[in-house]
Amino acid sequence: QVQLVESGGGLVQAGGSLRLSCAASGLTFSIYAMAWFRQRPGKERELVADINWSGSSTSYADSVQGRFTISRDNSRSWVYLQMNGLKPEDTAVYFCAGRRGYVDHNGREYEYWGQGTQVTVSS
Numbered sequence: 001q002v003q004l005v006e007s008g009g010g011l012v013q014a015g016g017s018l019r020l021s022c023a024a025s026g027l028t029f030s031i032y033a034m035a036w037f038r039q040r041p042g043k044e045r046e047l048v049a050d051i052n053w054s055g056s057s058t059s060y061a062d063s064v065q066g067r068f069t070i071s072r073d074n075s076r077s078w079v080y081l082q083m084n085g086l087k088p089e090d091t092a093v094y095f096c097a098g099r100r101g102y103v104d105h106n107g108r109e110y111e112y113w114g115q116g117t118q119v120t121v122s123s
Contacts, residue, residue, distance in 0.1 A: 004024050024079070090121050
């Protein structure tokens with residue numbers, strides 16, 4: 001059974017940092033593209049960042065480019081999202097997701113999802 005479990009969310013002041021982690025189990029992690037999504041209050045879910053199977057290629061939404069960094073550790077089956085320079089508009093539930101094979105930059109073909117972790121940024 002595939003499981004993705006996020007952790008690391010919380011309350012932080014604007015300008016602060018958080019590191020989200022996602023532990024994957026029940027899959028051959030090293031052949032999965034991984035991504036972080038978020039759903040802000042009253043908004044649709046959006047793709048924040050993605051990373052290919054090896055970690056050699058990453059991409060970001062314009063809104064987080066230069067502030068967020070996605071990375072992975074295939075030896076431990078973890079994917080991370082380092083978030084710096086947080087803004088109140090980054091407040092959302094953050095989800096990790098996995099897809100076997102290539103990265104889906106449209107964000108519509110991810111097979112497995114975590115339960116989400118809340119990030120709240122106060123002004």
